[in-house]
Amino acid sequence: MARKRPKGVLEITWAVAESAVRGRQEHVPVADDYPDTVVRRISFAAGGGLGWKLSAIESPRARSAPWKIVVVTGAPSWAEYWAPAIAALPEDREMVVVDRPGYAGSEPVEYVGDIGQQALALSPLLQAKPGQRILLVGQSYGAAIATLMASANPGKVAGLVLLSGYYGQPGPTAEWLLKVGARMLKIIPRDVRHAVLEVTNQAGQLEGMHAALRRLKVPVHVVHGDKDDFAPIELAEKLVAETRTRRPMRFERVTGANHFLNDGPAEDLLATLEGCIPRPLAFKLSWPRWPNRLWLAKPKARAAVAT
Template structure:
């Protein structure tokens, strides 16, 4: 249901029968591991890998349950995904690693950096989840919103709208993402995928990082799109701005810098790819 990613594709066997799909491009003194967000996959990085792979080894993974990786009864916790990336780093004997995490992938990256600090040299967090905090009643509302039946029965028009919410101006390339998502919905195992999304949302809510940010020792680059429609949550925090969420997280990180990219939404790294790639390349160097 998912076509070629456009980069050399591989699979590695990890613990608990996880088959992790990933792409591997470029070489250099540094290694970048790209971690996608909720309901996403490797294509999220297709505007960054071509440029950044000119000077670094770039590996982008499909998290378990997503994309071309194995499907299963995965807990979806941030610790689970952090453990998966840790195993990936160990299995491939990777050194001088910078984690590049988008949205949920940013929360996973921070969780990994705290759990296995020796694995991670630097962090790039683009529109990271975990900077915005929620009360217990708000967490219950969010859990109730993400259900397997609601995901399985999402009409095509809503699928298209959901994708548009991620962008300030949705690029034409995203039509392929939508087409692949619609094809996935016809698969026998789509309910299993939907359960992964539900578990991942619960995993984010149950694995908060905001209070732990002062423990992050790695140099960190934080990038948000100034027009992010998803962070903060517009329904729960209508008076909060993206800039305020970013600044709150930045204030707790000991070694961090922040960039707000104009005319960019939740996929800031995709809409403003040239500037994002320049920032990351300079930061890694």
């Protein structure tokens, strides 16, 4: 049984501080909860020649799955909180969840505030195996980054999910946390400090996200909990209503859910994501039906009728 990872402001702040003191990059090491045949930590080189080494967790598969789910997490960015979802995946699905640049086990040590640069760094995640399709999921602050990734890599992404997306204006709980964090920037742990800086400076970059959304040709699914007090659901509804896209965006309201949909039952989260994957078309092979028996006649007979 996997241990419950810390929740709430005090628990998480303590976990981040404890991890820093002990030189540990995870609050609860994934390897302590799952064998590497179920959840495996990997590293990869950032895209764009940035020279960073990035960390992620994935679902190992002996055989390529038809769909790969790529998750770009929020702020703070801790992939380990998706480990239960990875462990619960069916065999015909793969998932990789990344620690974004500047968080947990990912370089650089410094804060990376440019969402376009982050999208470029994370682009190697969109490499698929032959015959495999990718569902790209942007969670919270990661929603804008995932949108830029999808737009910059046409043909590599089959669907985009904006999960509890953060769109520049905080809800009441997030607003309070940002105010407190801004006053304590010099003393709070690095990952929390980076989260405060990211969220505070995001709004001015969202026009690029909106432009990217308008260019996308793939299905876009906006999924939001109606009890979200970090990222208001009203902003998600406004995004869907006011953004002119090549195909209509699908909006899904999750009744009773808060901002952290990955903190609930893994089965519920996976069912939500599965609903964003199109069902395969059922083709029925049949012989063509001719309009009448005339076309079965010999050529001379058809000519006689025509005259």
